[in-house]
Amino acid sequence: MRLLSRKATCNTHGQDSSYFLGWQEYEKNPYDEIKNSTGIIQMGLAENQLSFDLLESWLANNPDAAGFKKDGQSIFRELALFQDYHGLPEFKKALVEFMAEIRGNKVSFDQNKIVLTAGATSANETLMFCLAEPGDAFLLPTPYYPGFDRDLKWRTGVEIVPIQCTSSNGFQITAPALEEAFQEAQKRKLRVKGVLVTNPSNPLGTTMARNELNLLLSFVTEKGIHLISDEIYSGTVFSSPGFVSILEVLKDRKCENSQVWNRVHIVYSLSKDLGLPGFRVGAIYSNDDMVVSAATKMSSFGLVSSQTQYLLSALLSDKKFTRNYISENQKRLKQRKKLLVKGLEKAGISCLKSNSGLFCWVNMKHLLSSNTFTEEMELWKKIVHEVKLNISPGSSCHCTEPGWFRVCFANMSEETLNLAIQRLKSFVESMNNQSHHKMLKSSRRKSLTKWVFRLSFDHDHREPEER
Numbered sequence: 001m002r003l004l005s006r007k008a009t010c011n012t013h014g015q016d017s018s019y020f021l022g023w024q025e026y027e028k029n030p031y032d033e034i035k036n037s038t039g040i041i042q043m044g045l046a047e048n049q050l051s052f053d054l055l056e057s058w059l060a061n062n063p064d065a066a067g068f069k070k071d072g073q074s075i076f077r078e079l080a081l082f083q084d085y086h087g088l089p090e091f092k093k094a095l096v097e098f099m100a101e102i103r104g105n106k107v108s109f110d111q112n113k114i115v116l117t118a119g120a121t122s123a124n125e126t127l128m129f130c131l132a133e134p135g136d137a138f139l140l141p142t143p144y145y146p147g148f149d150r151d152l153k154w155r156t157g158v159e160i161v162p163i164q165c166t167s168s169n170g171f172q173i174t175a176p177a178l179e180e181a182f183q184e185a186q187k188r189k190l191r192v193k194g195v196l197v198t199n200p201s202n203p204l205g206t207t208m209a210r211n212e213l214n215l216l217l218s219f220v221t222e223k224g225i226h227l228i229s230d231e232i233y234s235g236t237v238f239s240s241p242g243f244v245s246i247l248e249v250l251k252d253r254k255c256e257n258s259q260v261w262n263r264v265h266i267v268y269s270l271s272k273d274l275g276l277p278g279f280r281v282g283a284i285y286s287n288d289d290m291v292v293s294a295a296t297k298m299s300s301f302g303l304v305s306s307q308t309q310y311l312l313s314a315l316l317s318d319k320k321f322t323r324n325y326i327s328e329n330q331k332r333l334k335q336r337k338k339l340l341v342k343g344l345e346k347a348g349i350s351c352l353k354s355n356s357g358l359f360c361w362v363n364m365k366h367l368l369s370s371n372t373f374t375e376e377m378e379l380w381k382k383i384v385h386e387v388k389l390n391i392s393p394g395s396s397c398h399c400t401e402p403g404w405f406r407v408c409f410a411n412m413s414e415e416t417l418n419l420a421i422q423r424l425k426s427f428v429e430s431m432n433n434q435s436h437h438k439m440l441k442s443s444r445r446k447s448l449t450k451w452v453f454r455l456s457f458d459h460d461h462r463e464p465e466e467r
Contacts (some may be wrong), residue, residue, distance in 0.1 A: 001203045013154050018380060019044065019146035019396035026390045033416065041420045044390040046202065046358045047411035048236070048275035051333040054325050055274070058315060065314035078305045085299050087116040093269040093307035094316035097282065101322060102235040102318045107247045109285060116309075117282040118302030120232045120269035121151050124196075126302075127265055127284060128156040130294045131226050137161045137190035138228075139181045141173050143361075143397035143404070145202045152196070161185040161192070164400050167363075170352065171204055173197075173212050178219050191302060194226030194263075195219070200233040202387055203397050203406035205337075205354030212251045217260065222348040226263045230281075233325055236271030237356040239336035241425045247285075270312070272358065273329075279308050288456055293300065301395070333358070335412060345423030358410040362391075365403030367431060375400040387427045389420055 021203070022044045031039035059066045068076045089111070096109035117123040132138065134157025139146060141163040150157055163181040165171040178195075185192045195216060199208040220227045229246040237243040246264055255261045266285040271277035281304050284295050316322060341351050342362055352361040368375040373395045380393040394404035409417055 004177060005383075006122060007155065011407055016065035016147050017149065017396050019392050022380075022384055022390040025384050029388075031388070031416070033413075037153075038319060038388065040384065040388045040390050041410045041416060041423075042390050042405070042411065043420060044271065044392045045411050048198050048272055048329070048333075048358050049278060049412070050410050051275060051325065051329040054321075055315075058321050062273040062314060062318075063313050068310065075310070079310055083303075083306045085090065085303055086296060087304065088306065088309040088313060089312035090317070092116070098316045098322055099234075099285075102273065102326060103243065103245050103248065105113070107245055107251060109247075113285055113287060115284040115286075115292055115299055116285060116304045117295075117365075118304060119277070119282040120230065120267050121147065121282070122280075122299075122302040123267045123269070123282040123284045124148070124228070124230065126150050126295050127228055127267070127291075127297045128158045128321075129298060130291050131228075131265075132158045132193040133191075135159065135186075135190065136193045137185045138193060139163050139178070139185065139195045141165050141171075141177075141197060141205055143171065143394055143399040145198060145279040146392065146396045146398075148196075155446060159185075159188075159190055159224070161188070161190065162398055163195075167352075167401055167404075169359075170206065171201075172209070172429065175214065175215060175419065178215070180433070182223065192223065192225055194228060196228040196230065198230040199246070200231075200237060200356035202233060202357060203359060204352060204391065205359055206352070207241060207243050207356055209241065210244050210249065213244060213246055214253075217249060217253065217255075217264075218248075220263065221258075221260045223253065224259075227260075228267060229263050232267065232269040233272050234268070236330070236333055236358060238330040238337070239355040241355065243356070244303065262291075264293065267439060269270045274325075275421075279312070280304060281312065296309075325414055336409050336414070339414065339417060340407065340421065343425070344419070345439050347421070348423040348432075349424070349428065359406050359408040360399040362405045362407045363403060364402075364405055367428065368403050371402055373402045378450045379403075380405070383427070387423050389423060 026040045026042045026044070026128055029039045030036065031041045048181065064070065065070065068079055092111040092114055096114055100108050115161060116127055137159040139161050142165050148160065152160060161181050161184055163173060163177050165173060165177060182192055197208065197216065200206060201208070216227055227246065231245060232245050234245065247266065250261065250264055264287070266420065267282070269282040270279065277284045286292050302460060337354070337360065344351060344362060350363050352363070354360060365371065376393055376395055383389050384390060392406040394401065397406065
């Protein structure tokens with residue numbers, strides 16, 4: 001008799017991806033400026049630690065919120081008791097207002113259409129349970145966040161079919177790529193239930209252009225399927241072009257009374273924009289009442305604590321704070337990204353032009369000895385074990401082209417980032433020297449071969465000696 005379930009014993013979680021394996025290597029030998037200065041620097045984790053001082057300053061100036069008090073009186077007991085899974089109304093109101101503020105108040109959100117979840121991971125999985133059956137498929141543009149192989153597929157049984165995007169147009173989605181992915185799913189006898197995109201993109205660090213969003217809406221309308229827009233990086237857009245939410249495009253197209261209005265769903269979180277992944281605050285926004293109802297019931301399995309909701313409702317309701325935080329955080333992200341790009345340029349490494357996110361999409365194709373994913377993995381292993389940097393290889397993001405890597409820049413101090421850049425620069429110089437040495441040896445070998453051949457030729461064809 002089988003003692004454990006198939007789910008417990010299967011190997012479809014994705015934990016064996018190089019994305020997660022890099023984390024494991026880091027955890028064995030983590031860099032610390034004082035305790036372990038030769039350890040591995042974590043550049044594979046998209047965390048935003050650049051504006052913690054702003055959050056800490058607010059907490060210091062608002063002791064009642066941090067101490068679970070209201071008007072000077074403790075509300076600890078009230079927060080400690082069981083709470084309804086619909087969430088605290090004050091928090092939902094503050095959250096939808098913050099979401100609107102990030103989008104320049106071009107769109108507004110109804111707090112009755114939002115479902116709170118324990119992070120975006122839970123939000124995306126819950127949507128899969130609501131929209132698809134095991135064996136159904138969602139189309140995702142490549143490259144995509146490696147964790148989606150776990151979040152969307154592992155427990156739900158949903159399949160992912162890639163929309164193949166390439167560097168030739170900056171990895172933008174095209175109509176032919178969408179149709180090819182749809183046809184591929186049909187060949188595999190998979191029923192396509194929708195398209196899921198991250199906007200801004202993880203791992204590209206780019207925002208989707210309005211024409212791409214219009215293309216997606218036209219496609220899902222034509223096919224009669226869903227569209228999920230994961231917008232957890234919407235507050236990290238630090239330069240033009242600005243962020244355009246899918247909700248803004250829906251309203252511009254006056255889709256309110258059309259069927260597609262109920263088939264577009266947004267995922268949001270405070271993990272990236274506020275840098276609070278440990279607080280586990282995510283959300284689903286949908287115009288479909290049945291999706292909201294079902295997702296709310298499912299949220300029982302991953303609630304946001306009442307204490308967290310109370311604290312963050314006070315913080316997000318402080319409009320002076322949120323306005324300053326959004327602006328200052330974006331400035332810091334822009335400056336940090338500039339530091340990484342300039343440092344990589346000095347090492348002879350280029351990046352995809354980006355305007356958002358906590359990472360850069362880095363092109364190291366020229367460091368591969370051959371244009372294969374096997375060579376990409378060999379290079380990645382050297383960078384992790386010899387250079388002592390954990391970065392994410394493009395193959396873990398299902399990129400179609402070898403040699404791309406995601407490199408995070410917001411989860412460390414400026415001094416640590418400079419050290420990481422220096423390590424990589426030294427590695428590239430070492431590789432270039434080895435390559436130059438090999439070329440010299442090869443050139444000398446060819447010259448020696450020519451010289452020996454010439455000597456032999458002259459000997460065989462010299463004039464016969466007089467006797």
